[in-house]
Amino acid sequence: MALKIPVFTCPLYCLLSCRGGSSLSKNSQTSHTPDMSSSSSGWTPRHSQLCMYFDNIVLFTGSFQVGEHGTLLKKFCKGEQQCYLKLMKDSLRPFVPAYHGVVQKDNQDYNMMENLLNNFNSPYIMDCKIGSRTYLENELQLARERPQPRQDMFEKMVAVDPGAPTAEEQAQKAVLKSRYMQWRETLSSTTTLGFRIEGFKKPNEDCQTNFKKTKSKEQVIKALSDFVESNTQIVWGYLRQLRQLRQVLETSDFFKTHEVVGSSLLFVHDCSGKARVWMIDFAKTVTLPPHFRVDHQSPWVEGNREDGYLWGLDNLIDVLTNMLHY
Numbered sequence: 001m002a003l004k005i006p007v008f009t010c011p012l013y014c015l016l017s018c019r020g021g022s023s024l025s026k027n028s029q030t031s032h033t034p035d036m037s038s039s040s041s042g043w044t045p046r047h048s049q050l051c052m053y054f055d056n057i058v059l060f061t062g063s064f065q066v067g068e069h070g071t072l073l074k075k076f077c078k079g080e081q082q083c084y085l086k087l088m089k090d091s092l093r094p095f096v097p098a099y100h101g102v103v104q105k106d107n108q109d110y111n112m113m114e115n116l117l118n119n120f121n122s123p124y125i126m127d128c129k130i131g132s133r134t135y136l137e138n139e140l141q142l143a144r145e146r147p148q149p150r151q152d153m154f155e156k157m158v159a160v161d162p163g164a165p166t167a168e169e170q171a172q173k174a175v176l177k178s179r180y181m182q183w184r185e186t187l188s189s190t191t192t193l194g195f196r197i198e199g200f201k202k203p204n205e206d207c208q209t210n211f212k213k214t215k216s217k218e219q220v221i222k223a224l225s226d227f228v229e230s231n232t233q234i235v236w237g238y239l240r241q242l243r244q245l246r247q248v249l250e251t252s253d254f255f256k257t258h259e260v261v262g263s264s265l266l267f268v269h270d271c272s273g274k275a276r277v278w279m280i281d282f283a284k285t286v287t288l289p290p291h292f293r294v295d296h297q298s299p300w301v302e303g304n305r306e307d308g309y310l311w312g313l314d315n316l317i318d319v320l321t322n323m324l325h326y
């Protein structure tokens, strides 16, 4: 049973309470980060339509709040809670944020977790979505049974490629989410490499999220080199972490028994040379039926539940290794 405790009243609450696709991982073609007026608490919040952050402190999506004692509160998702409860007892525990239970604020439940940026000084932060697929099989099923064409996704599609929608989609000015997600996967490196860069943020710079069309190995390397500013010590640090994670995934009961979709690796480093990687976002990670096995590497065909997580991780390790020989 998860702990339910009242949330500490945070002075930033009202500044952080907007939702609207404003995360590091919600892409857009443009970026702007106007300063907001300084608050009496001494914080200088800045925001954009892409991400929200507080001078070198943290990066949020609209579904996050600041918690007490260096914690983050993410809007409650039962599936994600179940994952975190299991992960706290799994060999993957060192590679996920510590989970502290459920808290309530204004009738809204939140999963409370460790803020992974706590021990970094002016962190560099990158979100990479891992896997060859970003939607669940049951989302496809649902789209077939109850199609809900999305105007917002049509607009996002046209903004990147006006020729992408079919004649029917053009007429409706809407696309199905499953169709949009599959299009996003082929546009980016998700289909070809099993991972994609969602965005990154360097200290004192705006969020960079213009990676929707970052697809080839060369393009990915260019973006990663920008993120690490060609610092090979940092690349080594990330490689060590990713290789350890790869080993632990082989032994993890959680990994053996779950389809891991839409989950990201959060990369964080700072100028001291410290570099860490964590698995985050388990909102679309689901338990496999008993005795159902996936190898996390085989190509996906509907029904086999393969997520391509290990394939993507291996490719990411490969790409970072190549960067050392550039």
Ligand SMILES: Nc1ncnc2c1ncn2[C@@H]1O[C@H](COP(=O)(O)OP(=O)(O)OP(=O)(O)O)[C@@H](O)[C@H]1O
Binding pocket: 023, 024, 025, 026, 059, 060, 061, 063, 072, 097, 113, 114, 115, 116, 117, 125, 127, 264, 266, 280, 281, 282, 283
């Ligand atoms: N524990 C954490 N510590 C620090 N930052 C975090 C943590 N969890 C998430 N973040 C930040 O918040 C961003 C969004 O996290 P997450 O993917 O879990 O949210 P989401 O609402 O599911 O986003 P999306 O729908 O865009 O995938 C991450 O890219 C990361 O920058």
Ligand SMILES: O=P(O)(O)O[C@@H]1[C@H](O)[C@H](O)[C@@H](OP(=O)(O)O)[C@H](OP(=O)(O)O)[C@H]1O
Binding pocket: 025, 026, 027, 134, 156, 177, 181, 184, 262, 283, 284
């Ligand atoms: O990155 P983009 O191009 O902005 O597209 C979003 C991205 O694919 C998210 O993963 C997805 O959320 P989920 O993974 O949670 O489904 C979101 O769906 P949503 O708009 O229904 O939240 C999409 O809009």
